[in-house]
Amino acid sequence: MYYFEYATKDTTLYESSASMNSGLDEILEIQKIGSSLEEIITVSRALIKFDLTDISSSISNGIISNPKYYLNLYDAGSEELNTVQTLYGYPVSQSWDMGSGRFDSNPIVKEGASWTYRDNDDTSTYWTSAISASGGTWYSGSDGQYSLEASQSFTHEAADVRMDVTGIVNNWIYSGSNYPNEGFMLKRSGSIGNTNVSASEGNTVHYGNFKFFSRETHTVFQPKLEVEWDDSTWTTGSLSALSNTDVEDMILYMKGVRPEYQETSKTKFRVVGRERYPVKTFSTTSDYLTVKTLPSGSTYYSIRDAHTEDVIIPFGNGSKVSCDSTGNYFNLWMNGLQSERFYRVLFKVVSGSGTAGETVQYFDENWTFKVSR
Numbered sequence: 001m002y003y004f005e006y007a008t009k010d011t012t013l014y015e016s017s018a019s020m021n022s023g024l025d026e027i028l029e030i031q032k033i034g035s036s037l038e039e040i041i042t043v044s045r046a047l048i049k050f051d052l053t054d055i056s057s058s059i060s061n062g063i064i065s066n067p068k069y070y071l072n073l074y075d076a077g078s079e080e081l082n083t084v085q086t087l088y089g090y091p092v093s094q095s096w097d098m099g100s101g102r103f104d105s106n107p108i109v110k111e112g113a114s115w116t117y118r119d120n121d122d123t124s125t126y127w128t129s130a131i132s133a134s135g136g137t138w139y140s141g142s143d144g145q146y147s148l149e150a151s152q153s154f155t156h157e158a159a160d161v162r163m164d165v166t167g168i169v170n171n172w173i174y175s176g177s178n179y180p181n182e183g184f185m186l187k188r189s190g191s192i193g194n195t196n197v198s199a200s201e202g203n204t205v206h207y208g209n210f211k212f213f214s215r216e217t218h219t220v221f222q223p224k225l226e227v228e229w230d231d232s233t234w235t236t237g238s239l240s241a242l243s244n245t246d247v248e249d250m251i252l253y254m255k256g257v258r259p260e261y262q263e264t265s266k267t268k269f270r271v272v273g274r275e276r277y278p279v280k281t282f283s284t285t286s287d288y289l290t291v292k293t294l295p296s297g298s299t300y301y302s303i304r305d306a307h308t309e310d311v312i313i314p315f316g317n318g319s320k321v322s323c324d325s326t327g328n329y330f331n332l333w334m335n336g337l338q339s340e341r342f343y344r345v346l347f348k349v350v351s352g353s354g355t356a357g358e359t360v361q362y363f364d365e366n367w368t369f370k371v372s373r
Helices: 053-060 166-174 244-248
Strands: 002-006 009-014 027-034 041-049 068-073 084-091 150-155 161-164 184-187 208-213 224-227 250-255 260-262 267-274 297-304 311-313 320-323 326-332 343-353 361-372
Touching: 002 053, 002 311, 009 027, 027 184, 027 250, 053 166, 068 166, 084 161, 084 166, 150 161, 244 250, 244 326, 244 361, 250 343, 250 361, 267 297, 267 343, 297 326
Parallel strands: 260 361
Antiparallel strands: 002 224, 009 041, 027 041, 027 208, 041 184, 068 161, 068 224, 084 150, 084 184, 250 267, 267 326, 297 311, 297 343, 320 326, 343 361
16 A cells, blocks of 8 residues: 655755745755866755654554655756765754745745754744754664664666655654654765765765755645555455466456546555456356456556656555455555546556566556546
8 A cells, every 4th residue: 555645845955045945946956066176065955844644643543554655756857967876864853944935036035944044044043052053953873773864876867766764754653752753854975064085965076966846846746755555465255366377368457447536535446357268168157257366465556647657656565456255456545646637557467476487467458547626
């Protein structure tokens, strides 16, 4: 099962304009740029926060079990990136205000989070009690079983971010007041003034400018926190399974897909697999109506945006198809999808898993539906 939370606030902190707020910009930037002679290096960092109320409640109620969490950001035209580098995510250690400024505001807007201030420079809400503090504050390392650091590496090209932030979110959910949820800090390694060659922020190397869509974007590529957990169950009752031979040449289809679903609904989708050419038998009912089960634990669904082809739910541990005495199915929470958009369902079926005769098949018959308000 997958569930998504969209950002409640975000902003970029610019070293080059230490008191400027950019909370309403459509782009988040993590910069490391300099002059042609690399004499002056400036950086920026991004802040982003998600509401965990519904997730925490679902865990407490046993609805969500042993989840993984991924921070999803979508590339918005990153520039001049070095061939190999890494972005890091940390939990922010102080509260902050998103603000209402923009990078090109003239005069600049100072109310809200900036490189120097976490709220409003008129009230002297510095990131720490020392006036020299800058660029936000964050936790790092680990605390017991949960990590306070996440990362994703990039090689040769810009890419969307799907960063495993499970340790950070678990600290927020289970640590009580030790690590209150103040959101993520996204930055390169090290810190300003740290000239160690491995400290990407402090050394003199030009690493370029990551750009990602913010919550203020007018596109569908808003930042989101992805929650993934295995909710699959397998109870076949009197149903028999399709053989490996049957699976290699079968028909797969969905039953009862409606054209539209409300965004507050939780829906069970039925999926059926059958032999393409059933063996003829003497019977009073058609063999084409006989329900058999798909391969257990190796049949997956995926959800894509029908217009952009963006993969919303990938094939994986959280998208296993289940089975009950009626047949195969999967559950989908519509409130994790953006409303007023169309989505398409695809399937992946693996038979003979782990053997020399393993077969992987994909099924895409334009099964679409709309999520409405």
